[in-house]
Amino acid sequence: MKIKYLGIYIAATLSMSACSMVGDIDDIKPYYKMETDNVVYNTESAESVLRGVYKSWRTFNVSSFRPYMSILSGTTASKGGGLTGGQEFITNSIQASNVALSNVYQGSYLTINSANNLIMLMERGDAKGTPEQRVLEIIAECKIQRALAHFQLLRHFGYFFDLQSNYGIVLRDQPFQGTETAARATVQASYDFILQDLDFAIAHAPAQQEFHYYVTQMTAKAIKAKVLLHMGKYALAEQIAQEVIEDADNKGYMLEDDFSNIFIQGYESTEVLFATYTSGAMETASDQVARTTYSDYTKRMADGLLAGASDGNLATGAGYDPRFYMMFNPASAGALGNGKYPYASNGTGKHNTQMILRLGEIYFIHAEAAARNGHDSAARESFQKMASRAGYPMNYVAQLPSETLLRSIFDHKVLELFAENGEDWFDYVRYYKAKNIGLNAIKSTIKAESQLVLPFPQAALAGNALLTQNPL
Structure with missing residues (x-):
């Protein structure tokens, strides 16, 4: 029997959030294979899947990473048992093997892939009976979240501060299964992609x-x-x-x-x-x-x-x-x-x-x-x-x-x-x-510009032969 609801796909992927997600670059493989026939078939099912896209921001992989960034900057300090992999953020010596790094990378692509799937289904007209304005609104809401997730990835792993740099991120505008390889876009192309999504949303997202x-x-x-x-x-x-x-x-x-x-x-x-x-x-x-x-x-x-x-x-x-x-x-x-x-x-x-x-x-x-x-x-x-x-x-x-x-x-x-x-x-x-x-105005452990960008996790490099690591 075919799995008919994308909600099962999303629930399966989100259920992985309680533990580390270490695997290929965009390894968001569900426990059940997603079937695209009748996944979204009316307004109610589309709204349900949209709520799953929003829910992706609460996954462990994304939500648990926020404290790491303040530790990295030196505005907060670790206490008690600390955070898993947190010592490298304390000393600004983060390695590609860091589990928190892998988590946020894959968690961000989970949001992107969830948004891409729903965009595809809405664009091909699966939500029968949904007013055209609401179809555009749902697509726009997905594009806002896709833009946010790409922006998050660019700031974490790309040279976001240099528009001339080739060190952008892998951009995803279509659903993917976790096996597709792709090279990094330039920083300018990464920003252009993000802004294109946002401009669509400014025109078509709900006003309130x-x-x-x-x-x-x-x-x-x-x-x-x-x-x-x-x-x-x-x-x-x-x-x-x-x-x-x-x-x-x-x-x-x-x-x-x-x-x-x-x-x-x-x-x-x-x-x-x-x-x-x-x-x-x-x-x-x-x-x-x-x-x-x-x-x-x-x-x-x-x-x-x-x-x-x-x-x-x-x-x-x-x-x-x-x-x-x-x-x-x-x-x-x-x-x-x-x-x-x-x-x-x-x-x-x-x-x-x-x-x-x-x-x-x-x-x-x-x-x-x-x-x-x-x-x-x-x-x-x-x-x-x-x-x-x-x-x-x-x-x-x-x-x-x-x-x-x-x-x-x-x-x-x-x-x-x-x-x-x-x-x-x-x-x-x-x-x-x-x-x-100054470079070390906040933390004495920040000594080189290479420390200003996080390395791509090993899992990402292993799963995408076209992905190049940031310079050390």
Whole structure:
């Protein structure tokens, strides 16, 4: 008897998430062979498969990797038993054999392949009776997630900071079975592919969604601003980030007044542009933040940004940036020791949402892009918005010298986002490449530019003869 539902395919692949997935490059082989006949046959079945694409962001391979990136940058430190393979991230000496590396690589291609399968089925008209607008919306939602996963792979494994580089990533725009070989695209081609998906989504994704664990046109536009910032296209990044900020309220997104409320509300927060749905005993994601704590670097930064501050006091918050204090003071740190993850890992109630993109980050993207474009007042306005939310005085940003503005934006963005989605590492790499920060300004173990890009995992190289490793 044929397997008729792609949901079985997705469930089978996602069930592998509880353990390491070591195998060929895009080794996402299901326990049951997927049959394409009648997999999607009406609107309801299409929506069910789409939910499976969203669910892929919660797999162990993807969700468990986020703490590694903050350890890599030095904004958090390992504690207790640490993370499997985490020592190499502590010392910035990551090897191709690292199991966490293999996990996130294959987990990212699982999202891409799940999206590609549904795109194919929708484009060929399998969802009988589905209005054309909804068909386009479902395809657009898949393309947003495909773009995000490719962008994640490019930032982890590609020379994302060099548009002239040949060291991009393997691009996948069709379903694959795990045996196809393909060479790396250039960095420029990788970005072009990502932007093409996002432009389609800006035109065709839902204008609004009731729940923020679903993506919209606004999500796609916000991701595009972020991608353009990484490309060094600062004028366009500033423009699009400004459009997102100006239109956010009309589309159901707004900054939380209270920083801690973002994480208490999780995916229900008005600030969320895209986050994982997590609730109850089954809808969970592995965050592993209980195995991390703050680093001396971040502690010093949180202490030093306040004018006239001396050694901070975690018991009272005196002398510390409030975002740092909220995360790590004993009263609000919660069961996992981190206020951004306020709920226990097990239980029947709310669970910790993993923030993939939120509006606060877009304000920092706008501030940085505007500053690099020489638009000082625009940069300071967005920067002050975020500083004010964190409890800084209304004239804080106005008093910063122009020559230190970019570095101040960097520092505040670290404290805003660290321990969320790895932005602290990617910002560090970008700032270093722009000659705004020293190579070992954060960690003494970062000594060579080759350490700024993760190596492809051995499993990827073994399964794809055309894939070339990053230079050592």
